[in-house]
């Protein structure tokens with residue numbers, strides 16, 4: 001299997017350290033990490049470019065954007 005040498009696309013979330021959850025005393029347990037949205041990883045600058053590329057070419061529009069096509 002050929003390993004593609006890609007730039008680093010993501011980095012472990014600094015807030016939850018990859019767990020996707022952070023300990024919260026208010027909630028008596030773990031709550032979804034607000035920084036990474038529970039993913040546990042954050043895209044790097046290269047990762048953001050790739051995400052942008054994929055979204056553009058697949059026609060994925062993030063929720064919350066204007067529904068001008070409707």
Ligand SMILES: [Zn+2]
Nearest residue numbers: 013016033036
């Ligand atoms: Zn996180």
